[in-house]
Amino acid sequence: MRRAVQATPHDAELRLHLSGLLIDAGGPLLLSEAVGHLAAVLQLSPGDERARTLMTQALGGVVEAPQDFAPTPVPPSGGPTAETTTPVPSDLTPAHPGPTFDWSRAEAELADVVGPQFTGPAIPGIQPPAGYRDPALPPAEVRTTEGSKQLSVSSLQRPTITLADVGGLQQVKDRLNAAFLAPLRNPDLRKLYGKSLRGGMLLYGPPGCGKTFLAKAIAGEMGASFLTAGLSEILEMWMGQSERNLHSLFEEARQAAPCVLFLDEIDALGAKRSLSRSPVMRNVVNQLLSEMDGVRSANEGVYIIAATNQPWDVDPALRRPGRLDRTLLVLPPDNQAREAIYRTHLASRPIENINLAELAAASEGLSGADIAYVCELAAEGVILDSLRSGTARLIRMTDLAAARAQVAPSTAAWLDSARNVVAYGQDDGTFAELKAYLKKSKRW
Structure with missing residues (x-):
């Protein structure tokens, strides 16, 4: 759920849902995280009653902290004496603070909640995603020449x-x-x-x-x-x-x-x-x-x-x-190129346990545009499923496999027409590379 919020930071419903889960879980750290998410929601919608209610609950949980020292006894009416007065801590902190938070243990406990984005061996040359450009970045520099x-x-x-x-x-x-x-x-x-x-x-x-x-x-x-x-x-x-x-x-x-x-x-x-x-x-x-x-x-x-x-x-x-x-x-992408294209189009989406090697092997013959469409279809299916269930979830391998089954290679029609031209047209050696590819792919 955190990854989904990171992918769509302006989605107020996702932040409210995550804040509710954090408040239900309790704990100072989780409550502080919930306060941050709710503050972001209130910046977008200051009058959101649900956000205000959750903020009150979260702040109440954060303020209420256990007292590790006894209350100061009331001195007798005769005035305090050095023997009977209990010293008051100057900084209101316990003399022996509790143990620090164990991040390693927390990570191990949550390891099975949200899986990694990608699985399988790393492919040299395409990690981090090659060619991916953050849409939040400014466009490439554009200038015009004078005198033209x-x-x-x-x-x-x-x-x-x-x-x-x-x-x-x-x-x-x-x-x-x-x-x-x-x-x-x-x-x-x-x-x-x-x-x-x-x-x-x-x-x-x-x-x-x-x-x-x-x-x-x-x-x-x-x-x-x-x-x-x-x-x-x-x-x-x-x-x-x-x-x-x-x-x-x-x-x-x-x-x-x-x-x-x-x-x-x-x-x-x-x-x-x-x-x-x-x-x-x-x-x-x-x-x-x-x-x-x-x-x-x-x-x-x-x-x-x-x-x-x-x-x-x-x-x-x-x-x-x-x-x-x-x-x-320029032929349809090979196996390594298909992995790179999948990684590029999935890197900015909320995903888990995606095996790029398996996806690339199942996408032979698809063009780069076809692969981008597979990712779009998978995202559409997850959105509809989340709306029906009322809970946002991550994109999984099953979603991509179902989307892949709906997309036929758009390169097939072009290769068939190219075969007719190469077979019956004038052969001056210009399309020798295309002829070799058609024979290799058994389309000749």
Whole structure:
């Protein structure tokens, strides 16, 4: 119950319920704790009669303390004498104080009341929860550059997460290190071999598998700014305005270099021109190609990362060398990544005895978004159960197992469609990694 109050400190009903239990248990320490909880409730609701009543009971129990010394006898009417007068203690404390409170014994007595949050062996690299950000903390620093056209929603951020906060996906991290991070960390070797600080990468894979999170982690690992804008901030109904918005976005990234420019849903912004009947969209793709080439301005220090669920719909010109010349497959999370995702989404909830290894093993094929939904369903079920019983309780393994049974992997439909494209489409080696995964997962 204490853990539930810590998780939801503004829930007055939980604090009142816990205070009542503490008062019923008795004892100076428990009563003092109850007074603290009731004071918090009265700060939120000064007129709460139940809180006032419990506060009176708690304060009455705290004030009433056993007297360890005899009362002072009344001196005779003739006046006190040195032989008959009992000295009064100056500080009203017993001469021989009682034994101190045994915290170790109390901890042992309460060990079976509330279990630990997580059980099972610790997994290296994901404890404490990697990538978890306390919602009470302020958002990441956001600043705008001077002299550039300010888009409506685009924001320049300094991500605090790094690749160490991404659970699993070691193969993806190795490729990122070779493509971006190693040259950045070794400027002398970069100059020796003529490696420029420009280029792009196309992230593709099933939806909900962390492509955006991975792009932010890359920016944090590089110590670079992170800039993104959605389709609604780029595309306009007026002729030429979409191209101007796109140019402003790239100009902002150039002024903030080193900067990671993230373009989500690139298949909508850079669709194949051969399949488009709209001259406006063809012009947008042409403008995007021009900005990537840096015809009028250099793109030194600007790293372009694009993400899509449909890489086969992206215009081939965007994947030529110097543009999005690296293609990286982001697959559903592996076992270690699933444990990290579960830990992140459960760390701020009132839980006990959660076996992450067992949960991860039972969640094969789920995306990161699916796992987050499992945690949401489990919390909803516990809330309804608490309302029916009238007593709040912690989330247990049985709740998560029941929620997991209700969630089907959202990646299955994408993998089936990808199999058809890889099997019957033009095979130029771009999707060789995807083909290997489909064969390994027996979907080929």
